[in-house]
Amino acid sequence: MGMTMTQKILAFHAGLENVVAGQLISAKLDIVLGNDITTPVAVNEFKKAGFDKVFDKDKVAIVLDHFVPNKDIKAAQQSKTCREFACSHCVSHFYDVGKMGIEHALLPEQGVVTAGDCIIGADSHTCTYGALGAFSTGVGSTDMAAGMATGMAWFKVPPAIKFNLTGELPSNCSGKDVILSIIGMIGVDGALYKSMEFTGEGVKNLSMDDRLCICNMAIEAGAKNGIFPVDDVTLEYLSGRSEREPVVFTADEDAVYEKTIDINLSEIVPTVACPHLPENTHPASELSNIKIDQVVIGSCTNGRLEDMEATFKILNGNKIAQGIRCIIIPGTMQILRECVQRGWYTAFIDAGAVVSTPTCGPCLGGYMGILAEGEKCIATTNRNFVGRMGHVDSEVYLASPHTAAASALTGYITEFKEA
Numbered sequence: 001m002g003m004t005m006t007q008k009i010l011a012f013h014a015g016l017e018n019v020v021a022g023q024l025i026s027a028k029l030d031i032v033l034g035n036d037i038t039t040p041v042a043v044n045e046f047k048k049a050g051f052d053k054v055f056d057k058d059k060v061a062i063v064l065d066h067f068v069p070n071k072d073i074k075a076a077q078q079s080k081t082c083r084e085f086a087c088s089h090c091v092s093h094f095y096d097v098g099k100m101g102i103e104h105a106l107l108p109e110q111g112v113v114t115a116g117d118c119i120i121g122a123d124s125h126t127c128t129y130g131a132l133g134a135f136s137t138g139v140g141s142t143d144m145a146a147g148m149a150t151g152m153a154w155f156k157v158p159p160a161i162k163f164n165l166t167g168e169l170p171s172n173c174s175g176k177d178v179i180l181s182i183i184g185m186i187g188v189d190g191a192l193y194k195s196m197e198f199t200g201e202g203v204k205n206l207s208m209d210d211r212l213c214i215c216n217m218a219i220e221a222g223a224k225n226g227i228f229p230v231d232d233v234t235l236e237y238l239s240g241r242s243e244r245e246p247v248v249f250t251a252d253e254d255a256v257y258e259k260t261i262d263i264n265l266s267e268i269v270p271t272v273a274c275p276h277l278p279e280n281t282h283p284a285s286e287l288s289n290i291k292i293d294q295v296v297i298g299s300c301t302n303g304r305l306e307d308m309e310a311t312f313k314i315l316n317g318n319k320i321a322q323g324i325r326c327i328i329i330p331g332t333m334q335i336l337r338e339c340v341q342r343g344w345y346t347a348f349i350d351a352g353a354v355v356s357t358p359t360c361g362p363c364l365g366g367y368m369g370i371l372a373e374g375e376k377c378i379a380t381t382n383r384n385f386v387g388r389m390g391h392v393d394s395e396v397y398l399a400s401p402h403t404a405a406a407s408a409l410t411g412y413i414t415e416f417k418e419a
Contacts, residue, residue, distance in 0.1 A: 003250025033121030101332025116247025165202030174211030184281030298329025
């Protein structure tokens with residue numbers, strides 16, 4: 001029986017010739033990831049279990065991104081715990097103020113993760129790295145602690161759904177519109193504990209930033225992971241970047257999938273997920289009567305360079321609508337630097353936006369843009385649950401950078417159309 005791409009990666013890391021869906025395995029890890037919220041819990045469990053060293057200082061990554069620069073005393077204490085642990089164990093991949101970024105934008109950029117890897121992270125959006133042809137999934141802090149100590153993790157091999165992509169996206173759409181459309185189609189539990197495997201001739205028409213965005217939100221469909229095949233786009237991205245030699249796995253022709261879903265990219269339209277679930281999707285064109293108070297463009301979903309470029313093209317030379325707060329958050333310091341060097345930073349400010357240092361910030365209701373009672377925000381983030389960005393009576397609408405930036409100019413949810 002043939003194996004899917006995910007199953008092949010898991011079999012390799014488990015030292016097995018074959019695995020099947022539902023099988024329990026123990027696999028070697030290439031990277032164990034934590035952030036400033038989840039790492040302190042993992043550190044406590046690490047110490048409680050009596051561990052005194054990490055399995056490999058070069059395979060542990062700790063990124064301070066949720067509340068950094070620290071927003072309060074508790075956040076400062078959490079970061080201090082991370083700093084002390086990273087220092088005492090000589091963790092190579094430790095990212096703090098000034099060189100950090102939003103973890104799922106930073107690790108691919110810095111070449112910490114690569115094709116063929118098996119990765120766990122104490123953050124649910126660790127599934128992002130499937131865009132590079134890796135198996136990556138979120139775990140709890142206890143599993144992170146065990147992973148840091150042993151370099152191993154157990155998994156139940158997931159079954160898979162194949163998404164056959166054809167065509168090419170319209171110019172006013174991006175990977176965000178693709179994944180929102182898919183979640184709207186299958187629901188937030190439509191891929192529960194399954195691998196979402198994206199294939200087809202349409203894959204070549206998606207940029208790496210599109211793929212990272214799509215895999216990032218696989219968890220919003222309940223998936224264990226999302227994954228793309230390794231092609232020329234992937235290899236070009238990884239060239240000169242990856243710390244380790246990429247390993248390419250391909251699905252067998254007779255691989256078993258629970259079902260195949262065909263997606264014609266040319267039929268995708270600007271899509272918005274309305275409160276309070278990512279599956280509550282509608283075309284942006286049908287929501288033009290919804291007045292907003294705030295726009296957030298950033299996060300581990302859409303804080304990458306192409307997202308900043310799309311935002312610049314729409315805001316440049318224009319003014320954000322009166323009474324609208326527009327917050328732009330580049331995903332990493334490198335992306336922020338590019339925005340400055342290309343003149344985008346100035347254009348954002350001239351339009352009336354505020355530009356932040358890289359941080360998760362408002363995405364999880366942390367800081368840098370909390371919503372008050374009754375306020376509405378259109379955001380390029382990944383979740384719009386009740387109270388996700390502030391008050392329980394606030395509302396979050398999920399959209400692409402194109403739609404969010406266009407909405408900032410009108411004060412209402414607006415579909416961007418090329419002039």
